[in-house]
Structures are given as C-alpha cells and as structure tokens.
Amino acid sequence: xxxxxxxxxxxxxxxxxxxxxxxxxxxxxxxxxxxxxxxxxxxxxxxxxxxxxxxxxxxxxxxxxxxxxxxxxxxxxxxxxxxxxxxxxxxxxxxxxxxxxxxxxxxxxxxxxxxxxxxxxxxxxxxxxxxxxxxxxxxxxxxxxxxxxxxxxxxxxxxxxxxxxxxxxxxxxxxxxxxxxxxxxxxxxxxxxxxxxxxxxxxxxxxxxxxxxxxxxxxxxxxxxxxxxxxxxxxxxxxxxxxxxxxxxxxxxxxxxxxxxxxxxxxxxxxxxxxxxxxxxxxxxxxxxxxxxxxxxxxxxxxxxxxxxxxxxxxxxxxxxxxxxxxxxxxxxxxxxxxxxx
Amino acid sequence: xxxxxxxxxxxxxxxxxxxxxxxxxxxxxxxxxxxxxxxxxxxxxxxxxxxxxxxxxxxxxxxxxxxxxxxxxxxxxxxxxxxxxxxxxxxxxxxxxxxxxxxxxxxxxxxxxxxxxxxxxxxxxxxxxxxxxxxxxxxxxxxxxxxxxxxxxxxxxxxxxxxxxxxxxxxxxxxxxxxxxxxxxxxxxxxxxxxxxxxxxxxxxxxxxxxxxxxxxxxxxxxxxxxxxxxxxxxxxxxxxxxxxxxxxxxxxxxxxxxxxxxxxxxxxxxxxxxxxxxxxxxxxxxxxxxxxxxxxxxxxxxxxxxxxxxxxxxxxxxxxx
Numbered sequence: 001x002x003x004x005x006x007x008x009x010x011x012x013x014x015x016x017x018x019x020x021x022x023x024x025x026x027x028x029x030x031x032x033x034x035x036x037x038x039x040x041x042x043x044x045x046x047x048x049x050x051x052x053x054x055x056x057x058x059x060x061x062x063x064x065x066x067x068x069x070x071x072x073x074x075x076x077x078x079x080x081x082x083x084x085x086x087x088x089x090x091x092x093x094x095x096x097x098x099x100x101x102x103x104x105x106x107x108x109x110x111x112x113x114x115x116x117x118x119x120x121x122x123x124x125x126x127x128x129x130x131x132x133x134x135x136x137x138x139x140x141x142x143x144x145x146x147x148x149x150x151x152x153x154x155x156x157x158x159x160x161x162x163x164x165x166x167x168x169x170x171x172x173x174x175x176x177x178x179x180x181x182x183x184x185x186x187x188x189x190x191x192x193x194x195x196x197x198x199x200x201x202x203x204x205x206x207x208x209x210x211x212x213x214x215x216x217x218x219x220x221x222x223x224x225x226x227x228x229x230x231x232x233x234x235x236x237x238x239x240x241x242x243x244x245x246x247x248x249x250x251x252x253x254x255x256x257x258x259x260x261x262x263x264x265x266x267x268x269x270x271x272x273x274x275x276x277x278x279x280x281x282x283x284x285x286x287x288x289x290x291x292x293x294x295x296x297x298x299x300x301x302x303x304x305x306x307x308x309x310x311x312x313x314x315x316x317x318x319x320x321x322x323x324x325x326x327x328x329x330x331x332x333x334x335x336x337x338x339x340x341x342x
Numbered sequence: 343x344x345x346x347x348x349x350x351x352x353x354x355x356x357x358x359x360x361x362x363x364x365x366x367x368x369x370x371x372x373x374x375x376x377x378x379x380x381x382x383x384x385x386x387x388x389x390x391x392x393x394x395x396x397x398x399x400x401x402x403x404x405x406x407x408x409x410x411x412x413x414x415x416x417x418x419x420x421x422x423x424x425x426x427x428x429x430x431x432x433x434x435x436x437x438x439x440x441x442x443x444x445x446x447x448x449x450x451x452x453x454x455x456x457x458x459x460x461x462x463x464x465x466x467x468x469x470x471x472x473x474x475x476x477x478x479x480x481x482x483x484x485x486x487x488x489x490x491x492x493x494x495x496x497x498x499x500x501x502x503x504x505x506x507x508x509x510x511x512x513x514x515x516x517x518x519x520x521x522x523x524x525x526x527x528x529x530x531x532x533x534x535x536x537x538x539x540x541x542x543x544x545x546x547x548x549x550x551x552x553x554x555x556x557x558x559x560x561x562x563x564x565x566x567x568x569x570x571x572x573x574x575x576x577x578x579x580x581x582x583x584x585x586x587x588x589x590x591x592x593x594x595x596x597x598x599x600x601x602x603x604x605x606x607x608x609x610x611x612x613x614x615x616x617x618x619x620x621x622x623x624x625x626x627x628x629x630x631x632x633x634x635x636x637x638x639x640x641x642x643x644x645x646x647x648x649x650x651x652x653x654x655x656x657x658x659x660x661x662x663x664x
Binding site: 063065093094095096097098101102104106109110111112113114115123124127128161172175176 | 564
C-alpha cells in the first residue's frame with residue numbers, strides 16, 4: 001500500500017480504502033482492500049477488473065451509497081480537501097448530483113418507470129440549483145438536446161420504456177451532468193448496450209465529460225473502453241490494485257500476469273480463425289486471501305513459490321521509464337510481456 | 343405451518359410477483375404516441391380483455407344502480423304497501439301486479455328494497471375498502487421507506503391485526519361503540535383489511551428500495567421524502583390497487599356476513615343486502631326467493647369486482663407484457 005502524499009492539484013484522492021461486508025460475529029469479507037488512487041481535474045481514470053474485483057464497491061463507497069448496515073468502510077476519499085467518507089448523510093446528499101455524479105450500467109432499470117423523462121431530469125435541477133419547475137423543464141430540454149437526443153421537446157413527456165437503450169443512457173448522462181459536477185463516476189456505462197450504441201455513448205462521454213474538464217472515473221472490464229478513454233489505468237484484482245500506469249504504458253508494457261491475461265483474452269480481428277481465444281484459467285472463486293500470498297497465484301502461469309507464501313506489495317517498477325506500479329513477485333519481462341496468456 | 347403464517351406468506355408472495363415495477367423487460371416496441379405511461383399501456387391491453395370488460399360492465403351497472411336507486415325503484419323502501427297481506431300463514435306477500443317480487447315481512451316492496459339496498463351495500467364496501475387502503479398505505483409506507491426497527495415495530499402491529507378474525511373484531515368494535523351500526527361494520531371490516539394492504543405495500547416498497555432507479559436517484563442527491571413519494575410509492579402501488587378491487591368484493595361479502603349475524607345496522611329502514619339476507623333466514627323454508635335475490639346480487643357484484651381485479655393484476659404484471 002502506497003500512502004503517497006496528496007498532490008496539490010488532485011480533485012479526488014482515495015487513500016487506503018477498505019470496504020468489508022459481513023454481519024457481526026462472522027468473518028467479514030473484504031471487497032475492497034486498501035485501494036489508493038488520485039484523480040486530477042479533467043482526467044479520466046480507469047478502474048479495470050473482472051466481476052467481483054471490487055470496482056463497483058469502490059465507487060459506491062466514494063458516493064456514500066453503500067447500505068448503512070452490514071458493511072464497514074475505512075480509509076479516506078478527499079474531494080477538494082473534504083473527506084467524503086466522513087460527511088454525514090445530509091452533507092453527502094447535497095454533494096451527490098452537484099459535485100459528484102454517477103451513471104450506472106443498466107439505463108432502463110436506472111430510470112423511474114412511472115415518471116416522464118422531463119420530470120426526472122428537472123428533478124435534479126430543482127433539487128440542486130433551486131430552479132422552478134417550468135425553468136427546470138426548459139433547461140432539461142436543452143440538456144437532452146446537448147446529449148444528442150432528437151426531438152427533445154417530445155421526449156420530455158415520454159416515459160423510459162418508450163426510449164431506446166442508447167437514448168436512455170443519454171438521458172441518464174444528461175441527468176448526471178445537469179448540475180455540472182466536477183467528477184463523474186461511470187460504472188460500466190456501456191455494458192448493457194449493443195456495440196454500435198456503445199461507441200456512440202463513449203464518444204458522447206468523451207465530448208461532454210472530458211472536453212468540458214469534468215474528471216471521470218471509468219469502471220469497466222472492457223479494455224477497449226480503457227484504450228479509447230482513460231488517461232490512467234488501475235487494474236484491480238481481489239479488492240487490491242495490482243497494476244497502475246498510464247494508458248500508453250500499460251498497453252505497451254503490461255507487466256502483471258493478470259493484466260497480460262486480460263489483454264490476451266481480447267479477441268483479435270487480425271488473428272487466425274483457428275486460433276483459440278486465450279482465457280485466464282479458473283475464476284475469482286479460486287482466490288486465496290491476500291494475507292497469505294498473492295490472491296491471483298492459483299490462476300497465474302508465472303506463480304512461483306514465494307507467491308503463495310508472501311503477499312506482494314504495490315511498488316514502482318524499477319525498469320519502467322515512467323510511473324508504473326506493480327504488485328507482483330514475478331512479473332513478465334518487458335520485452336516479451338505483451339499479449340502472452342496468463 | 344400455522345394459518346397466520348400462511349396468510350402472511352400468501353400476501354408477501356403476491357407482493358413479490360406483482361411488484362417489480364422497475365424490472366419490466368424492454369418490449370422493444372416504442373410507441374408512436376407521445377406520453378404513454380405504464381397505466382396507459384395497461385389500459386390498452388385491458389380494453390381488449392373480455393374478462394375485464396365483463397367485470398367492468400357488472401361493476402358500472404351496479405354503481406349506476408346505486409347512484410340512481412331512488413329513481414329506478416318503483417316504490418319507496420319504507421312504506422308498508424302490502425301490510426294487509428302479511429298474516430301468520432303467509433308472512434311474505436307473493437308476487438303481484440306492481441310488485442313483481444312481492445313484499446317483505448313488513449309489507450314493503452321487495453324489488454324496491456333490493457334496488458335501494460345496492461346503495462348501502464356499495465357505501466359499506468367502498469368506505470370499508472378506502473379506510474383499509476388508507477390505513478394500509480400509511481403503515482406500509484412508514485415500514486417500507488424507513489425500514490430498520492420502525493419496520494419491525496409496524497410489521498409486528500400489523501401481524502397482531504392480521505391474527506384477529508373479522509367476526510371477533512366486529513363484535514369488539516360494536517361493543518366498544520355500545521351497539522352495532524353501519525359504522526361499526528365499516529370500521530371492523532376496514533381494520534381487517536389494513537394488514538393486507540400494509541404488508542403488500544411494504545413488500546413492494548422494499549423491492550423498490552433495492553431497485554436500480556432508486557439507487558440512481560440517490561446518486562443524484564434526491565431527498566428521502568422525494569425518493570419515497572416520487573420514486574418508491576408510485577412504483578409500489580400496482581399490487582395494492584389491484585388488491586383494493588379484490589378487497590371490495592370481500593368487503594361486500596363480509597358486510598353481508600356480519601349483517602346476517604346481526605352485527606350490522608339494526609335499523610332496517612334503509613335496506614342493505616346482507617341485512618335482507620340475515621332476515622331471510624327465518625323465512626327461507628317458506629319463501630326461498632327472499633334469500634335468493636339479495637344473495638344473488640351479492641354474488642354477481644363480488645364476481646364483477648373480482649373479474650376486474652384479476653384482469654387488472656394481469657395487465658399490470660410485468661411478466662405478461664408483450
């Protein structure tokens with residue numbers, strides 16, 4: 001765990017975030033285990049990993065949206081100098097949607113089915129900018145227009161089930177951006193959409209969020225999304241960051257066997273048809289606890305004796321030219337590391 | 343499993359199937375007309391459902407009958423036109439010109455009393471259901487939106503209410519007010535309905551509370567009151583409203599049963615079907631028609647409400663969407 005001093009120009013600084021689930025008396029389950037990362041204004045940071053690696057829980061913890069009972073959150077998340085994790089309910093509520101907003105994976109279920117789109121967008125404006133209903137509706141129209149929804153005046157009166165999947169996600173982005181938050185968390189915003197729509201939504205995020213200077217935390221398992229959007233990438237495994245570097249660095253020289261596995265399991269358009277798709281063997285269920293060794297060791301082709309006895313620490317890769325931290329006893333050598341199976 | 347637990351399970355199961363307003367699968371059909379709500383599309387399906395149309399026809403007929411009863415009834419319900427024909431040998435005046443169903447045991451026109459009786463029956467049924475619905479909405483909203491220990495306390499109170507048989511409750515309420523009347527009847531029936539509505543609403547509120555759109559609303563900083571009343575309650579009402587149409591039928595039957603047992607309004611100047619049925623028990627072997635007509639009316643009306651409620655439940659059930 002690196003507890004690096006917070007840089008002065010960071011917008012959000014997450015330090016040693018720990019989230020544990022479990023009822024009293026039971027051994028708690030650590031979903032997030034000491035995650036630290038920084039987001040600078042206007043920067044896009046990726047949190048990458050497979051299901052159950054703790055990426056969504058990290059974002060919910062930052063937003064203060066975890067259920068009140070049955071979990072324990074430790075660490076800090078400094079937003080502009082204020083620790084979001086220590087704010088009380090009311091203060092955090094005032095910040096959500098105004099300073100920090102979030103969009104979710106499934107655009108249909110994230111919209112209230114019995115309230116029209118216009119009222120849902122206007123609700124945010126009325127809540128945080130104290131607008132009257134008529135003014136808020138007019139502003140909502142402009143917002144829908146900005147996110148590229150055609151015929152926004154008509155769409156204002158429509159209900160979520162009448163919109164297509166892409167339009168729903170656009171409407172949710174409009175709601176999230178309504179109060180011009182400085183940080184947007186996108187939790188797999190394109191997973192529930194089909195591929196052509198995915199590209200449109202990613203372009204929209206790029207245009208509206210990144211170009212307007214809003215910082216973005218992009219939670220995804222899709223390295224294609226990472227390649228298209230992110231400035232910095234944090235790869236999570238079993239609740240810990242296992243590799244972190246700039247996008248360029250991580251795609252050029254992935255050192256951690258897990259990152260390599262993720263890259264290797266992307267189907268390639270130029271590969272031979274007979275070629276088998278490389279997969280990482282096993283599943284998250286095979287993990288061993290981080291306290292006894294490397295959680296990825298049981299699935300790792302490069303696992304050596306020390307991996308099962310001593311937990312690796314996250315440290316700067318001495319061979320890297322730029323910032324590139326790694327949590328591995330036996331990383332891939334730089335020259336032959338790319339595209340190898342795990 | 344004891345009967346109370348079974349009762350609770352049944353209500354919770356109904357809540358679970360009918361709730362879930364949030365996870366309606368995308369039908370993929372985007373309608374051309376703007377502003378079509380869920381209720382609107384449910385109505386489109388209902389309009390083509392013969393079961394609903396029959397139920398609605400019966401219900402509308404019954405309501406119209408109740409509203410215009412004094413205009414439709416050929417005579418008034420209190421004048422003892424045929425009192426001269428009431429003798430120990432013939433306690434019920436037979437059918438005759440001007441009095442197609444004959445008279446009752448006091449010589450009043452039976453048909454007119456049957457028509458006028460629809461009014462009292464509707465009033466008792468609707469008021470009892472509305473009162474029960476209101477109580478259930480308040481308790482269910484409190485339990486479902488606040489949760490935690492409040493939820494536990496409210497639900498235990500509801501469980502106690504659920505364990506009281508309506509008959510015993512009606513007796514208790516009547517005793518409390520000194521004597522049975524139409525109002526004790528309404529209060530007793532509505533109290534019995536409260537736990538059903540409360541449990542149903544709480545169940546679907548809990549489903550809503552865990553839903554994605556409520557999480558999304560919270561992520562935008564929406565206040566708890568708005569979450570409850572704009573995002574949770576409207577999405578939870580479906581099963582409760584369906585239950586209300588079904589309860590309306592039960593309330594009418596229950597009112598009839600309580601009146602039959604003498605726990606209704608003892609003053610019979612304004613006719614009521616259950617009360618008419620109750621009085622018919624002494625005369626049933628001599629003149630079965632005095633029991634047949636009010637009983638038949640109750641059955642038909644209850645049937646109408648049930649058909650309507652069932653088809654409404656089907657129409658609002660997300661899994662039946664095409």
